[in-house]
Amino acid sequence: MEELVRYGEKFFDELEIAIYRKRDVSVNIELNELSLSSVRQRTVAVIRGIKDKRLGLAIIDSENKEEIKKAIEQAYKMAKLNSRDEQWDSLPGPGKYAKPKKIDTALKEVSPEYFVELAKKGIKLALEEDKNIIVAGGGGGVEWRESQILNSQGINVVQKGGGAYIYFELVGMKEGNVTPGIFDLDAKLSLNLDVEKVVENAAQKVKWAYxxxxxxxxxxxxxxxxxxxxxxxxxxxxxxxxxxxxxxxxxxxxxxxxxxxxxxxxxxxxxxxxxxxxxxxxxxxxxxxxxxxxxxxxxxxxxxxxxxxxxxxxxxxxxxxxxxxxxxxxxxxxxxxxxxxxxxxxxxxxxxxxxxxxxxxxxxxxxxxxxxxxxxxxxxxxxxxxxxxxxxxxxxxxxxxxxxxxxxxxxxxxxxxxxxxxxxxxxxxxxxxxxxxxxxx
Structure with missing residues (x-):
């Protein structure tokens, strides 16, 4: 990627290239049923260049080197069309970074089936907790992100990580009274989500709401x-x-x-x-x-x-x-x-x-x-x-x-x-x- 920065310096006074790779796993719940499970993956490259205090931006869904070169050229064309920003100083330089936190790599590879089972478990627990409860909505999943930020000032930093979450929205219907939607959630840097506690907390509030x-x-x-x-x-x-x-x-x-x-x-x-x-x-x-x-x-x-x-x-x-x-x-x-x-x-x-x-x-x-x-x-x-x-x-x-x-x-x-x-x-x-x-x- 450093060679792409050098390529961009032919056009710009300063250049930044940011690459993001995202993998989102999710399931959705509607009216006691699973309505959707999905895996979405996306790679995005963002080019930010400055020429004579004029900013040029380009965004592409690729990290292919040739495609990034084209994006750099496109950003340069945009910069020439933009007005000067007299307040612009410079891109940042590198600094001292903290030691990265240990990452649970299971988050990166998890499949929707894992959250389908968690969702089914939560629905079952809620209906057992109170026969008047409806699981009106909910969901769960993992958001995993990897990134690399490079610029012509010497920054080159790579990061990766993700988090998992689960939530349930419960509604109670009893003696003609319909409660507001009441939800609870859990979110962690691991797959160890406490479905039982989430359902218990929400169900207790539904009982109060009757x-x-x-x-x-x-x-x-x-x-x-x-x-x-x-x-x-x-x-x-x-x-x-x-x-x-x-x-x-x-x-x-x-x-x-x-x-x-x-x-x-x-x-x-x-x-x-x-x-x-x-x-x-x-x-x-x-x-x-x-x-x-x-x-x-x-x-x-x-x-x-x-x-x-x-x-x-x-x-x-x-x-x-x-x-x-x-x-x-x-x-x-x-x-x-x-x-x-x-x-x-x-x-x-x-x-x-x-x-x-x-x-x-x-x-x-x-x-x-x-x-x-x-x-x-x-x-x-x-x-x-x-x-x-x-x-x-x-x-x-x-x-x-x-x-x-x-x-x-x-x-x-x-x-x-x-x-x-x-x-x-x-x-x-x-x-x-x-x-x-x-x-x-």
Missing amino acids: KVEKSRTEEAKVIVEPWAISMLLSFALFPAFKGERLIKETTPLANKIGESVASELLTIYDDPFHELSLNPVIADDEGVPTRKNALIENGKFKGFIWDNYWAKIYGTESTGNGVRSLATGGISIGMHNTVIENGKKSLEDMIREIEHGYLINSFQGAHSSNPDNGNFAVVANPAFIIENGEVKGSTVFMMSGNIYDLLNQVYDISKEQKVIPFMGTVVSPSIAFENVRIAGK
Whole structure:
């Protein structure tokens, strides 16, 4: 591949070649039945070249050398048509990489049949758990990825790895009452997925949901579970950590480094090397070494994350957070494995200590949150009523406000963490908030 870089230097001042090989195995579940199993494989080469501060991009579904040469020539033609980017500095150079994590190679070779059996097992367990339950949806599989990033500055880094996941969405139908869809999941860097626990957790919530209570407008204690936390923070908070937003003045965290922005109980960081990470990459999609980046530490904002382009504009260094879109070939700032540090108390004990409050399993409408100011408005559904330390039934209510106000209302965090492999990997505990204003429905 180095000879291709040298070939590209005939056309460009700087050149980057990124090769991605992906193998996705998946099964889908609909209404107690397996609806689809598949294996999808794809190889993508992305050419990114710069000539006189003009960017040229080309994407091809091949790693054939002759095809890549043609793509380099095509990218050069595109560069000549594009305007100069006067803010462009240079591609990154190589750095010191961490030792790669040991990979379970069984993930690369697994067949759909393995997940077909897991899915069948989960369906059987759910129907045995409660005759009123329907497995409305679900799925499982493995996402395996191999990559090689090379550039004319001397970067040449190869990576491989993958993760497995399984989830089930259960709906209960009893005495004319249909519960919301309630799902649970497991995700790991191995095939050792806990189907029994996933079904048990979801089925328990379905049983709680049979009894429906009206919520009321009030201020109350609220425990938000990992799936709901990851949805809300992914849209309302996490984008504000990106350095691009600092430069464009679209983050409320500007000039807040070192200041308190949340409860001192809260610590958040991006760490691809965390023990639960599904994405233990040693380099980002530009070949820059990755690292643990503190975002909020004991409530204080610690700093922004950067890719190479925006870091050089701001006069700092990349934090190893360049993430490539295979649809456009472009690089943007993103997190590899966001971790919300856990606490010391079990979720069960947190529930037991509440006289009156709510447990939220999922939010609707989190995508409409505004990271420019932290405002959000969501529907908690399904949510569960807690009375005298016990879950007494299900309900639905509105929750709105500002994410920074909410994060200052944290009073407890569970010791259990769950890996959420959607919208980027998030490792999250359940988080308890006090004096949360809710609007009954």
